[in-house]
Amino acid sequence: MARKLLSRSVLTLAAASVTVAGLTYALWPQPTLVDLGAVTRGPIAVTIEEEGRTRVRELYSVSTPVDGRLMRVEVEPGDAVIQGETIVARMLPANPAALDVRTRQQARAAVAAAEAGLNVARADEEAARAALELAQADLARTRRLAERGIASQAALDRVEGEARAALARRETASAAIAQREAEVRNAQAQLIGFEDPSLLAALSNRIHDQIPIFAPANGRILRVIHEDETTLGAGAPILEIGDIGEDLEIMVELLSSDAVQVAVGNPVIIRDWGGLGQLSGTVMRVEPFARSKVSALGVEEQRVTVVAELNSPPEERPGLGHGFRVTAGIVVWEAEDTVTAPASALFRSSGGWAAFVLEGGIATERPVSVGRANGVSAQVLDGLAEGETVVLYPPPGLTDGAAIQERTTE
Numbered sequence: 001m002a003r004k005l006l007s008r009s010v011l012t013l014a015a016a017s018v019t020v021a022g023l024t025y026a027l028w029p030q031p032t033l034v035d036l037g038a039v040t041r042g043p044i045a046v047t048i049e050e051e052g053r054t055r056v057r058e059l060y061s062v063s064t065p066v067d068g069r070l071m072r073v074e075v076e077p078g079d080a081v082i083q084g085e086t087i088v089a090r091m092l093p094a095n096p097a098a099l100d101v102r103t104r105q106q107a108r109a110a111v112a113a114a115e116a117g118l119n120v121a122r123a124d125e126e127a128a129r130a131a132l133e134l135a136q137a138d139l140a141r142t143r144r145l146a147e148r149g150i151a152s153q154a155a156l157d158r159v160e161g162e163a164r165a166a167l168a169r170r171e172t173a174s175a176a177i178a179q180r181e182a183e184v185r186n187a188q189a190q191l192i193g194f195e196d197p198s199l200l201a202a203l204s205n206r207i208h209d210q211i212p213i214f215a216p217a218n219g220r221i222l223r224v225i226h227e228d229e230t231t232l233g234a235g236a237p238i239l240e241i242g243d244i245g246e247d248l249e250i251m252v253e254l255l256s257s258d259a260v261q262v263a264v265g266n267p268v269i270i271r272d273w274g275g276l277g278q279l280s281g282t283v284m285r286v287e288p289f290a291r292s293k294v295s296a297l298g299v300e301e302q303r304v305t306v307v308a309e310l311n312s313p314p315e316e317r318p319g320l321g322h323g324f325r326v327t328a329g330i331v332v333w334e335a336e337d338t339v340t341a342p343a344s345a346l347f348r349s350s351g352g353w354a355a356f357v358l359e360g361g362i363a364t365e366r367p368v369s370v371g372r373a374n375g376v377s378a379q380v381l382d383g384l385a386e387g388e389t390v391v392l393y394p395p396p397g398l399t400d401g402a403a404i405q406e407r408t409t410e
Helices: 002-027 101-147 153-189 197-203
Strands: 032-038 040-056 060-063 068-070 087-093 211-214 219-224 230-232 237-242 248-255 267-271 279-294 300-310 325-342 347-349 352-359 362-373 377-382 389-392 404-406
Touching (some): 040 362, 087 237, 101 153, 248 279, 248 325, 325 362
Antiparallel strands (some): 040 325, 060 237, 087 211, 219 237, 267 325
């Protein structure tokens, strides 16, 4: 009986011990699982990234030189052209326009008025010529009398002035004739029409000649605006030519608050252009004028155009042409050798920046002096040393002195 009581006591004690041990283990504080990162030393750069597009710096728009019929354009986009040699289009000049009855009568009246004015100018010239001859004869006679002492010097001076004035009137009359002749030709030009046999006879050898239009620069055909045969007025665009090999640049529209940080000469990294690797460039111009634009979310923004030159040679960017979309990262600050920490390890504390440092399995909060940051890494001026381990994305409940353990992927 005593043996049974002893066994029951031992079992009860053992069960109580196991229960206490289980409760102790369950209630014992467990280390917080966190992600860890390292403080390193190396280069860091701060960039402003924005979508941009390529464009040819000097774009040539080929237009029709005269009114007429554009023949079918045979060149295609991408074709290479040589300045002054490659014929990119041909035109037939337009025939003279026919005049209605009223317009013809008005033109004829204008011709008659111009011819009458010409006759008046010729008569004025004859009168001026006669006056000049009389003044010159009077001047010669007065000079002879002055040499003999008969005419005074004042009389000679007066006659010389009259002779010069007569010469000026004759030259004015001659110039008026040239002006009136030009007015007659201009008025006669208004009479040009289909019913002018003499004009059509004069143009018969030229009316069907095609006018060749040569490439204004070396490069490639970028776009053909009018390909089919059609009638166009003078100055209508036909196609565009540009050099996508040596004359390609990047245009980026930045927020005005970002544009003030950009300066001429800043390096540019071009990504997402469709090919392998990255391309390099340099900021060439920051325009001083901002334009109001509405974003996709309906927010009005002030945008500034920044132009960057492509430094990568054409063989490193095959296929990149005019108007292509790219992502441009403009480097506004960089350091070659500095202490950096993951930006995700930093948080605000007591009006400044801080980070949790792993020290013997314990998270120690430490104030940190931060310099420039790019969203991924931050420059550490003071508070952290190279090689230390910091907590990434510290959880809200993490406190100074708490036990931590690195989270595993298993």
